[in-house]
Amino acid sequence: MATQVASHRCCPACGGNGGGSLVANIALRTPDGHPLGSGYQVASCSACGCGFANVPEQTPYYEQYYASLAKYANEALTERLSKKSGRPDSDLEPVWVSEKAASSARRIRDLVPRIDSRVLDIGCSTGSLLAALGRLGYRELHGVDPSAESVYQANARAGINAEVGTFSSIPVGIGTFDLICATGVFEHLWDVGAAVRSLLPLLRADGVIYVEVPDARRYLDPYVSPYEDFSTEHINHFSATCLRWLASRFGLKTISEISYEAPLTEEVLTGCVAVAWTRASSLKIPEQRDNDLEKQLIAFSEKSIHDLALVSEGLELALSASSGYILWGIGEAALKLLALPVLNSREAVLYVDGNPSRWGFRFGGAPVVTPSSISSGRTPIIAGSFIRADSIVEAASQLGLHNPIVRLDL
Missing domain, CATH: 3.40.50.720 (NAD(P)-binding Rossmann-like Domain)
Known part of the structure; x- marks a missing residue:
């Protein structure tokens, strides 16, 4: 029987605070001042099965972290400065990033085919998804991202209007939208419920919210590396079932869900799940806990422990002298x-x-x-x-x- 632990934060999916099963103990040495210190527990919610980093909320730290980190923006910025170019160059974007965005854009087109739809991508990074939608003919393209460098690069792309902001500080007067996208975002958020709640006033009556996250049922399929998805950044571990729990909390219904593989780098694939939500006329809470997700997370942890032991043995040998x-x-x-x-x-x-x-x-x-x-x-x-x-x-x-x-x- 799995060890039961008290919850230090609300479940990112169902919002419950009734504790859960211990999935993993993650040992870390983080940079000085990092709130996760020497590590944390991963738990599986007792109500819905969603996995999450079981530590107190650290929203202020992480909002600043993502504002300054801007991983993709900094990669392009480094290249741009090395070429002494005055403006961002869209050709600097890795091919796999463009192809991933193009695949997402095609899925979105099937859900929201009208190219005059007003689109918001929150957590837009350098605008890859918005640019891909633009290539499909969409014209009303808006983005929000905490990183000023990411926003700068997104705005350099034709037809994109991006602003600095977060879920807790959405730009004033941004308006309402037929489509709101959050791709590769919810796995990073300490208060996912607050994020979804902040989107509802922006969503038009018949609008669609489109979400992509890593598929936590597939951390072993394909397996990337030990604890790849148990990190200081990925602090929520969703399945399609858990995303239905999340949607139901806010009067939303799931109209589409798909599990697929997407590039993590130019050579490495990872499992993802994409869902689309619209407003529901009545609230329906999912009836079943995702017990299989908990089993998959534990299996992923066990393989990671085994592989880290092999890595440790290899390092001991390589560093023996x-x-x-x-x-x-x-x-x-x-x-x-x-x-x-x-x-x-x-x-x-x-x-x-x-x-x-x-x-x-x-x-x-x-x-x-x-x-x-x-x-x-x-x-x-x-x-x-x-x-x-x-x-x-x-x-x-x-x-x-x-x-x-x-x-x-x-």
């Missing part, structure tokens, strides 16, 4: 690696990342620095990513580094 190491890549995988005894017992000579938004992070006072700070030598470089190790190896070669590189390949 070294008292220190350089960690290149301060993403989600790295935060879990740093909690392993094999790295805790050794000195991190440098923390390195190519994303400028991470250069302000510190670990025990030591800053994250640019890859150009590495001196060629014998100190091993750990490629701190399961899915981007090749790019780290290539970048090290371009810098002329001769350090041994330790990969996390399973």
